[in-house]
Amino acid sequence: MRPARIVVRVVLAFILLAVVASVAGFLQFAETVAALDAPREPKADAIVVLTGGYQRIDRAIGLLKNGAGERLLISGVNPTTSGNQIRKLTQSSSALFECCVDMGYEAVDTIGNANETARWISDHQFRRVLVVTNNYHMPRSLLELKASDTRTEFIAYPVVNSDLKNGNWLRQPGVVKAMLSEYLKYCLAHLRAFAGARSWSGLRGDMAGS
Template sequence: MADRGKWRDRAARRRRSRSMLRKILRRGFFALLALLAVFVAGFLQFADTVASMQPPPAPRADGIVVLTGGFQRIEQAVELLKSGAGRRLLISGVHPATTGSQIRRNTQSSADLFRCCVDIGHEAIDTIGNATEAGQWIHDRGYRSILVVTNNYHMPRSLLELRRVRPDTEFIAYPVVNSDLKTSNWLRNPLFIKAILLEYAKYSIASLRDLASEHLGNN
């Protein structure tokens, strides 16, 4: 009888263990679903925000900063400088082997314009580096407002990093729309989905980093 009682106790413990494991797995599954839903909702909101970005109709600021990553961005920034939208231009994150003369020729600009009003930054290798490089440039010149030129889906993270470095500076977005989410069926383009998902993930990580820093600072 004692052996039978021990067997029943062990069986009951096994049933309780299996029941507890099922509860943990079920709760973990629903938690994972909730996290996935939050991620998807955030991604769709991010994509909609990016798709809605438009350049200001009459851009004007003390200076202009363009974050490299495509020739179209630099060309647009130089055109803004030529039109008087800013007094000076910083081209941030230029490859060390690329010279100002090469950029000038590619943008069909005058040597006088580049000598007068264009600075080339070679130090930055990523968006955080762009913000650091631009922040020092802004500080050195005492600028209060900056036109930021970069790709539309890169703009949210660029503004986030720039405002972290220079919270007292007004940054005005001038997105270069070479990825038109409004008119193109981007959901059928795996390469573009991958690119914008990666950018959204980077933006989310940067946002969480700033929230964590703010929380620690308050404590």
């Protein structure tokens, strides 16, 4: 029975190491997210906001109004939502939307956001782009954006919905669940990038076979 016991102990040791590594990785991820701060005087060629809440869109339109970028892409808009609806919800002028806001209806997930953004950047020849999304979503967003477009400089502008700079969030099940989910997705994105596997585009047109 000794060889069997050795095998069991080795397997248990690997499981223990995997658990410790996962916990350490999650805590490091949480610390990285908590340390994200928006630049005080943001300035770029353009701005992209990844949909997921009107707070993000409000912030991005505010940046556009303040001259942080010349043009704004709202990526991942629901096909049933019009630009006029977003304009009214954000209390923006028609002139601003007509001149400087582009609606992106193709993206269905973060990979799609990255590919939709890369096409938009290529069309307009931008070189520096502000990225507006939730703080916990920012690491994966930047990873996917850089995988889709290696030439552009992406500048993080995180929107903070949950303050992670103290330990209180660990006692909030909803926040912990969201962070764990995002951490797992971030790890999978890293594995895909390492393996060079990127067959899924995350775009509606490709899903429809067009």
